[in-house]
Amino acid sequence: MGNNQLYKGSLSTIILKLLGEKGRMYGYQITQEVKAISEGEFLITEGALYPMLHKLEAKGLLTVEIEMTGNRMRKYYSITKNGKKEVANLMTEMESYIRNMQVLLNPNIDLA
């Protein structure tokens, strides 16, 4: 398993990007989807996921719907318009970060 510390700071980006691409999802589904996409490399802990979802919801980047599914209620998260703008900004920052890290760690690389 990779270094979780490297992924921790990107949790909001990962969640917003996933919801932007997949549409609405519920909490457990998000953990499973990230696990599947990263082939088990990144596991989102429940203690990290729900506080982040609530934070993004409070900021207006996600919206929620509660629906009955089987014999219980389920809370679905969807990305808002502001959330889509935010993820575009975060992706730009992330790309810039990766580029700069590559230069710092391997100055011989020509990124032109």
Next chain:
Amino acid sequence: MSERKLTTEQIDELFEFCRKHYVSRYDLQIELVDHLASSIEVQWKSNQDLPFSFILDNEFKKFGVYGFSKIKNQKVKELRRKYRKLLWKHTLEFYRWPKALLTLALTIILYMLFQMVDNDFWIIIPYYLIVSGFMFHYYYALFPKKYKIKTSTDQPFMLLDYLKGKQIHSLLIIQVPLHFVNVMKYIDYSFLNNQLFSIIISFFIIGFTFFHYVSLYVLPLKVKEHFTQQFPQFIIS
């Protein structure tokens, strides 16, 4: 072989599990119950004979040493932050065009009143009585009729805790001017005769009034809107 799903009794057990682990608010329980239930059902796909309580204990361990408390505390913190931001956003509208005109007019009127009367208690006491009158009306008549939400369940919701807080808040506001008057007894308040301080006090009183107006009349409507959006199925009135 059909997939094993949780029974209604097991779902109830999960709600009870949340209550035992200090999550008493229904809106957060719904999310945690669904998470635990989903993870149990996924495990039953590979082995249907695994005992319910065994999987539940293992799944709960994944929430870490703090269990549900970190999630609960963070949700409370985020809700408070959200409504605090809204409170300041709407209050500051009274200091932007066009509401700033109203703020300026009221501040000037109050300042002129302070300049005109010899004894400032002739302004402070009526202000206190008017505010108290509004707050009693708010607590006993307005809040129960306009802001209170009746739900189809007696389960408490975290979102509605904020609303209940506002109703009690109205009674606390009445005491603020009273304490102010008490303090005035022990200090030399001749500074009020100073024009600059009169302007500052007028500005503060008007700002205080708008702040609490937003807190009691505007924000509860926002909370009600959010609750209605998220939990329409629970609303009676």
